[in-house]
Amino acid sequence: MEASVFSRRVFALGGLLAAFLLAVPAQAADPLAVGILIPGSKSDKGWMESGYDGLVAAQKELGAKIKVQMIENINYADMEQALTNLASKNALVIGVGGQTQAAVLKVSKRFPKVKFSIVGGNKSEELANVAGYDVKQAEIAFVAGAAAAMLSKNGAVSYVGGMEIPSIVNAGKEFGNGAKYINPKIKYFENYTGDFDNVAKSKEATLAAIAQGADVHYHILNLGLRGLEQAAKEKGTKIIGSYTNYCGSDPLYVAYSITGVGFQVQYAIKEAVAGTWKAGYKPFGLAMGPKASDMVICGGTAEQKNKLEQIKKDIQSGKIKVLEG
Known part of the structure; x- marks a missing residue:
């Protein structure tokens, strides 16, 4: 086969491949895997329900960008095990309530690549993969x-x-x-x-x-x-x-x-999806406006x-x- 004919055929095949690739829709990014621990009942008319409402609002806003695993109604003694379960399957883990803080700080050290957010967290041990949101x-x-x-x-x-x-x-x-x-x-x-x-x-x-x-x-x-x-x-x-x-x-x-419990749950998820999530202590309260x-x-x-x-x-x-x- 002459070199010029071979070149023309290779060029034609390349063109067909390029056209095919352009015709195939771009693969959507994998959803962010979010694990959330709600220690109490999501229908308690209080803190836990507010946190759950924030999760629902985030799901409605972000749709297929997130995939959620939730654990509800966990005794204090079982929090570490529940958080370990969530951390093994998710990129972001949220503990709803200051009562989750001790267990989050412990479990997060075993999962350095997972982001952890504590809704109701206060100033404590600083870790590179833990954010504490203070509702004030x-x-x-x-x-x-x-x-x-x-x-x-x-x-x-x-x-x-x-x-x-x-x-x-x-x-x-x-x-x-x-x-x-x-x-x-x-x-x-x-x-x-x-x-x-x-x-x-x-x-x-x-x-x-x-x-x-x-x-x-x-x-x-x-x-x-x-x-x-x-x-x-x-x-x-x-x-x-x-x-x-x-x-x-x-x-x-x-x-x-x-007290913006749900607002903070949404905040953690949206920041992680946007790639702007940061570790460390963050005060909310009156300074963050009426939603907070x-x-x-x-x-x-x-x-x-x-x-x-x-x-x-x-x-x-x-x-x-x-x-x-």
């Missing part, structure tokens, strides 16, 4: 305390927290401080059940506060919130809800604090709204100082 619960709890004092008819309010860890205790202290900021003479009752999900203990704590005059209650609970609701319903008192604005959905609730942190009195007056807005500004400026967490 103490910050918005101060504002919630101010709202409670405005709404209380008896001049007495209460708080029930779950595990007695720094972020939960600091939020309780600041709720009381916020109430006293509005009414220095207000009575404040603070209790911890030692368990975010214990319905009986949270009901007992709330009933004890009601017996001493408390008529507006705040909480950092998961399923334990059911006990608080039972007590309030039985005694005709009111609740300030946490995490998400559900105004108008239940007459028991007169206000809601927004806010306070809403259901049907609140203009005077109440203006007062809460001023308190939020004073916290951000440092005029009002609050605890960490």
Whole structure:
């Protein structure tokens, strides 16, 4: 075969191959594998549900760009095993709640190529593959305390927290401080059940506060919130809800604090998909806007709204100082 004929045939085959490659659609990038640990119930009307709502919102927004594995309702003692399971199959692992932090820090050292985000994480050991997102619960709890004092008819309010860890205790202290900021003479009752999900203990704590005059209650609970609701319903008192604005959905609730749990879940996933995810501590709170942190009195007056807005500004400026967490 003459060289010129051979060259023409090779050229023709090359052209056909190029045309074929152009006609074949580009292969879509593999979806980001996301593992999420929701230690409590995704329908607890609290922290866990807010986190789950953020996951659902991320799935709706990102579609086929992510593939999700979720583990729900895990005891504290089983968190390390659950996180190990997630880390072995996913590129991003999210722990929803500060109670996951110790286990995340431990497991992440065994999976250095996996990214871990803790929603509700505080300043702690710094690792190259771990991000801690601080919802600044103490910050918005101060504002919630101010709202409670405005709404209380008896001049007495209460708080029930779950595990007695720094972020939960600091939020309780600041709720009381916020109430006293509005009414220095207000009575404040603070209790911890030692368990975010214990319905009986949270009901007992709330009933004890009601017996001493408390008529507006705040909480950092998961399923334990059911006990608080039972007590309030039985005694005709009111609740300030946490995490998400559900105004108008239940007459028991007169206000809601927004702590952006779902917002942070979305943030972690979107940053990982975009390739901009970063390790390290990141504070959210009021400085990140109303999706991250806010306070809403259901049907609140203009005077109440203006007062809460001023308190939020004073916290951000440092005029009002609050605890960490």
